[in-house]
Amino acid sequence: MSERRPxxxxxxxxxxxxxxxxxLKSHVEAGHPxxxxxxxxxxxxPEGVEVRPASDIMQIDMDLVATTSASFLSNVFRYKMIRETGAIWIDCDAFCHxxxxxxxxxxxxxxxxxxALNCGVVALPRECEMMDQLLDYYDNLPDYPPWWNKNQRRKYDKADPTLSxxxxxxxxxxxxFGPQAFTWFAKQAGQFEKALPRDVLYPVPFQLNDIFYDPHGNVEGHFTDNTLSVHLYTNGTKPWWEKHVPPPGSYAARMCEKIGIDPSQALK
Structure with missing residues (x-):
């Protein structure tokens, strides 16, 4: 167990x-450092999770976070972290099945x-063309992302010019900075075909994310024998669920009971 990939x-x-x-604890329980x-x-x-400063990998520009979102710079951080450590990136709302x-x-x-591809769970070789292209994109942002059409460029031009x-x-x-960039550079590096089918990492479509709180929702009906990770999509969670414990019998409640998490102790 202790020799599983970090x-x-x-x-x-x-x-x-x-x-x-x-x-996070689901990965600890599965034996992943x-x-x-x-x-x-x-x-x-949770117990078993090693907490380290983000500055071990890169400095986080909190002013940029304030004008974008808390998850924005994670799109840069994940590839720098993989190159530095070789660990698998996991979003904090990816449950280890x-x-x-x-x-x-x-x-x-x-x-x-x-x-389309997502980058909520990512493993890449520390040295590879796709990694090089992703990091170069973030470190040397072009005037417009190369895949943008005229409408997207027009939106950029209309944005507040005082912003970065x-x-x-x-x-x-x-x-x-996230899935669009990842999809583009996977294609540019000739790695798009390595994408795993949806049932492996994102078995439940984003559009159905309320199912995790439905005691009568058959979440496991979306899974296959190949399912490794279950994305819970907290960025799309309705505010109600952020402030209330999940109903008994729902997937969220059952997994908390299984893993040993008390939802009432960590609500927003």
């Missing part, structure tokens, strides 16, 4: 929500109903 994530903020606790890089002094990380395979260099997958270049890209297209 996984890591980033938390920008002072306190984890219970779903984040649940997802789990590191959480933090910008603040997080005191409620089965341990990740020991011998698979590329781990990323199709997402949602469109077949990166923030204006974000305002024009929220996912231009």
């Amino acid at each position: 996984v890591a994530s980033l938390w920008i903020g002072e306190k984890l929500h219970y779903l984040n606790q649940l997802c 789990t590191t959480l890089y933090c910008t603040d002094d997080v005191q409620n990380a 089965q341990p990740f395979p020991d011998d698979q260099e590329y781990i990323f997958g199709e997402h949602g109903l469109s077949g 270049h990166a923030a204006r890209i974000y305002k024009a297209e929220r996912t231009a």
